[in-house]
Amino acid sequence: MDDAAQDPSPPPARDAFVASVLEAIPDPVILVDPVLTVVLCNAAARRTWRFVAPGKPLSFALRAPALIRAAEAAVRGEGPISDEYDERVPVQRVFSFRASALPGEAREPGEPAALIAFHDLTEARRLEKMRVDFVANASHELRTPLASLLGFVETLEGPAKNDAVARERFLAIMRAQAQRMSRLIDDLLSLSRIEMSEHRHPDAPVDLAAVARQVVDTLRPLAEDKGVEIRIDSPGPVIVPGDRDELLRVADNLVENAIKYGQAGKLVEITVDSVEDGGRPHGRLSVRDHGPGIAPADLPRLTERFYRAETGDKSGTGLGLALVKHIATRHRGRLAVESRRGEGSTFRVTIPQSNP
Incomplete structure (x- = not known):
């Protein structure tokens, strides 16, 4: 049997198959060669980082020292290595990643040597922060109008119980305080929703x-x-x-x-x-x-x-x-x-x- 018969899938067909598999993955995935040049990347990676492209160094698009170190270790055959990194611009985002070596002998530049898979944690982290911030802000800002409302209620139940003029004046103030609390909660919820989707x-x-x-x-x-x-x-x-x-x-x-x-x-x-x-x-x-x-x-x-x-x-x-x-x-x-x-x-x- 000759060598050609032993290789049922020539390289171009294999590369096309690998590319189609990567495109089917919803999270960003990047293949790099031994010198950390991008060999393949899926649509999710290109949407997330506009400078990620085959033939370009990984460090040009992703300036994350922990990620580069993990990729270097992966091409040496170490790992898999998992970690997280934050992006600050244009908006803050948080990703987890896993860098894994690909099986095979020593590879030449231009051949895939490691795979880096990402998962966007931004929304989960922002949701967690939104809950914490909402409770802290609401409890702080609502304390004063709530204390005011309770004070007026106690006054209406006591000294001003039969004072029609005071009752009308206090009820108007209570209505204004309640409306302010409603606006405050609406604005806090709106701000939290916007912050949570700021990266989209x-x-x-x-x-x-x-x-x-x-x-x-x-x-x-x-x-x-x-x-x-x-x-x-x-x-x-x-x-x-x-x-x-x-x-x-x-x-x-x-x-x-x-x-x-x-x-x-x-x-x-x-x-x-x-x-x-x-x-x-x-x-x-x-x-x-x-x-x-x-x-x-x-x-x-x-x-x-x-x-x-x-x-x-x-x-x-x-x-x-x-x-x-x-x-x-x-x-x-x-x-x-x-x-x-x-x-x-x-x-x-x-x-x-x-x-x-």
Whole structure:
């Protein structure tokens, strides 16, 4: 029997079979050669890391020392080796991985020598963090309004039991406190959901200009009640890949804040346009008020949870700008704030108009 008869599967057919097996695996999988050059990678790996490609060094796409060390050990025949690593940019993600040597004799560069299989732990870790944060934040922030409600209940059951005027006044305060607790819980849940899915980039086409117009129509009664004029400037549709409900939340928070905190200026200006940022086209939503402005010491802390600048309005939950920041991050965008005392404030959200 000759050598050809002993090899029923020539290399090209074998490689095609291996590639088809890898493509069927839902988690990222990468094959590397003895010098840690990528030989094959499946669609899940290419979606997760856009610089992973056959023929490129593994270290170019994944800058993770623990992973590289594990891969080096695997090609030497050690292992399998399991570990975890964190990614910080563009958003934080956590992966577990397992690097295993492939059976066979000493291999040449270009031939697969080790397999690295990954599993994304991001959602599980964020869900765990969401539960912990929700309990901590809710228990801390709800303590004051709950104590207030209990105090009014005790007063209505005791000294003010037969005082109709006090009863009406206390009930109005209790209703306002209960509504604030409801808004607080809604905002906490929204923030937790957004943080949990921050690593998943939304891709439905959304017109930022239409979003801004819808928010203006909704908030115009509030503006008229406070004597504020709203002007909107948008030359045409500005399409970005995103989640329409989340972008509505962004515009609603920014415009409502401008009306409430900048009402002394009696004018809110909204602009939606396209700009170049880093060599790529971005959609930009700008909201400017002409109020008293924000103190320089407050600017770096505006997006912190529950942080409230020194303003006359304390009705908010302190989570609005944190929501805006996290939604912008999920859309691979950013939030920028400019403000000077006595000259008003401008909040800008920029979002790439195409997926990376």
